Amino acid sequence: MSEPEEPKENDQLVQRRANLAALVERGVAPYPQSFRCTDTVSAIVAAHGDTSGDDLDAAQNHTTVAGRILIIRSFGKARFLVISDGVSRLQIYVRKDALSERDFAIAVRLDIGDHIGVEGRLFRTRTDELSVWAGSLEFLAKCFLPLPEKWHGLTDVETRYRQRYLDLIVNPAARRVFEVRARVLSVIRNFLVDRGFLEVETPMMHAVAGGALARPFTTHHNALDMPLFLRIAPELYLKRLVVGGVERVFEINRNFRNEGVSTQHNPEFTMLEFYQAYSGYQDLMTMTEQMLAAVAREATGSEEVAVGDETVSFAAPFRRMRLRQAVSEALTEKLGTPVSEDDLRQRETVAALATQVGLEPGAEQGAGKITVEIFEALCERALIQPTFIYDFPTEVSPLSKQRDDDPDTVERFELFVVGMELANAFSELNDPVEQRRRFEAQLRGREAGDLEAHEMDEDYIRALEYGLPPTAGEGVGIDRLVMVLTDSPSIRDVILFPLMRPKATGDHAEPIDPDHS
């Protein structure tokens, strides 16, 4: 049990307590059980946002509605309250001669942030504002702490992330981001379900953290006395399901990666992964174009999305370029001498090229890994419009299937938009012998100090030995997709409660170092 943080005693807190005490003294319940509404604010605005004052007067629409007070404009014997249901706002007109003495006494003791319920008729004021002419009023809950300012709202990003409820109360744009996010998830589900995909949930706690190249969070199961890892990807479980005959399968859920925090990385993030049997990666490029166009259209209203100063078009088809092609072109331009794709397959040549552009390739890095690092340094940032970068080096893709004509290259693509990796997909490696070889190569990397190298997963190899059909699979970063669709500069803007370091408030438990367990 931790003590609740004591709000600082400021004049506004004192005043708000006094206002509630005055109501209680008059017999008003400070925390009533419920309030029966006939309408929400949003429903009223949707139904009558365009109804004229004359029509409202003729219709005599009565309503009972509740919300949080955001603005009070007081005129002595009358006052205007603006209430919100979290989405829309509606003005309430309160005048002394229209209310009981009790209800008007409540009205003059209200503070910004309080919850109220109102019964009255809809009308338009002289300035044509849709309003409720209050006939009665109920106090529903007290707001003891003052809300951020009405004009500038809440701009301090730290407070917006730590106290998201304040952000949602005063910044309508914050609410919109999470509504778009909800639609994105809904559109994706419908898209996949319509195509015969089964949605599943696979374990979040893994004995072997596999399916991606990343460092995991570590935990411990007491009863079984065994270490467990928060999953870094659901990939290997989803492919076990394809072995089990679930030929089209997807999961939308959280992954956890014990890495840095940035505008593009949160330690827990939401990923869509889907697998389609009897398909290859080229099929998924086409499907991804269709899916993202539908997502943009249905979640934002348009396939064209404004992101910063750019307009991003999700209309199919997307640009496609081989990874080595992108890197060789970038190097040719940067260095002023021709660099061929074949140059990128010779370790010594590509290492020298990397050095020329300011990178420091490690001795343990092969040609493939160095090529990818050059790509990240020179190419990624410039990929504004949706672009598939395909055919990756085998070295960096331990779970992908090689090309028939080129064992150094796997059938894999990543999708980039506004310089961010949004998706990663490949034809799945389904040869258990080759898979074992790849894991063993990763283990050698791990022994050389690569903490992100993939671990051996014997159980997964056994599943492959039962026969995984030719399958293509893809992961899509939902948070980053929502960032693009909502023009949000930070991943924290699209995650309701992003990870924050706790504010020091005196004594606290010593954090456990997962690397020393």
Next chain:
RNA sequence: GGGCCGCUAGCUCAGUGGUAGAGCACCUGACUUUUAAUCAGAUGGUCGCUGGUUCGAUCCCAGCGCGGCCCA
């Protein structure tokens, strides 16, 4: 992990080596169709924390905390 920047009233922000200011909010008064309501007046501060320099530090210096941006 490194570099740079920020932290001042509830919120948004100014400002200064001599103990601090505005707007909004809050309080008092006026006001029964306003909408950033208006008008008049009055409150409100551990200037992130800890040290140092100084007669004196919110300001200069150092360390720490939290956050932001960039880099790895």
